[in-house]
Amino acid sequence: MAGVKIGKGSKIGATVDIDQSAPELITIGKNVWVTRGVMMLCHQRDLAQYEVGKPVMDCELVYKPIKIKDGAHIGIGAIIMPGVTIGEGAIIGAGSVVTRNIPPYSVAVGAPAKVIRVFVAKVVGLPTGGVIRKYHNISALRKKSITSIGDLNHVYRKAS
Numbered sequence: 001m002a003g004v005k006i007g008k009g010s011k012i013g014a015t016v017d018i019d020q021s022a023p024e025l026i027t028i029g030k031n032v033w034v035t036r037g038v039m040m041l042c043h044q045r046d047l048a049q050y051e052v053g054k055p056v057m058d059c060e061l062v063y064k065p066i067k068i069k070d071g072a073h074i075g076i077g078a079i080i081m082p083g084v085t086i087g088e089g090a091i092i093g094a095g096s097v098v099t100r101n102i103p104p105y106s107v108a109v110g111a112p113a114k115v116i117r118v119f120v121a122k123v124v125g126l127p128t129g130g131v132i133r134k135y136h137n138i139s140a141l142r143k144k145s146i147t148s149i150g151d152l153n154h155v156y157r158k159a160s
C-alpha cells in the first residue's frame with residue numbers, strides 16, 4: 001500500500017491489489033474497510049486512439065484517481081475502476097465491478113455495480129429512520145454522479 005493515502009481507523013484486508021503504477025492516485029478515507037482480494041485500478045488505455053490495425057498497446061495510458069470516502073465498506077474481491085469515487089458509508093457487494101461513482105450510504109452490487117438500496121435515514125436525517133429497499137428514484141441516482149450527501153439530499157427532496 002506504499003504511496004496510498006489512508007485515513008485513520010481504516011482496515012485493509014489481505015491480498016488487496018492496488019495499482020502499482022499510480023498508488024498516489026488512491027485516497028482512502030477514515031474507518032474504511034477494504035476487504036480481502038479487492039483490486040483498485042487507476043489506469044487504462046485511451047480507446048479514443050484505437051484504430052483498425054493498430055495494437056491497443058500503442059494507445060496512451062490514461063490515469064484517473066480513486067477515492068473511497070469515510071466509512072465505506074468494500075466487499076470481498078470487488079474491482080474498483082479508474083476515476084471512481086465511492087461515497088461516504090457506501091457498501092459494495094462482494095465481487096462487484098465498480099465503474100461509476102457510488103452515492104453515500106447506498107449499497108451497490110454486480111458487474112457493473114448498480115445501487116440497490118439507499119440508507120435514506122442516514123442521508124436526510126429522518127426522525128424515524130429506516131431503509132428504503134429499491135428506492136423508486138434509484139434510476140435517477142444512477143444517471144447522476146452523486147458523491148456527496150448534499151447531492152443525494154437534493155435528488156431525494158426533488159423526488160419526494
Ligand SMILES: CC(C)(COP(=O)(O)OP(=O)(O)OC[C@H]1O[C@@H](n2cnc3c(N)ncnc32)[C@H](O)[C@@H]1OP(=O)(O)O)[C@@H](O)C(=O)NCCC(=O)NCCS
Nearest residue numbers: 035036074075076091092093094095096107108109110116
Ligand atoms: C451487498 C451486500 C451487503 C447486500 O446484502 P443485503 O443488503 O443483505 O442484500 P440481499 O442479500 O438482500 O440481496 C439483495 C439483492 O442483491 C443481490 N446481491 C447481493 N449481494 C450481491 C453481490 N455481491 N453481487 C451481486 N448481487 C448481489 C441479491 O441477489 C439480491 O438480488 P434480488 O433482489 O434480485 O434477489 C452483501 O450481499 C455483500 O455482498 N456483502 C459483502 C460481504 C463481504 O465481502 N464481506 C467481507 C467479509 S470481511
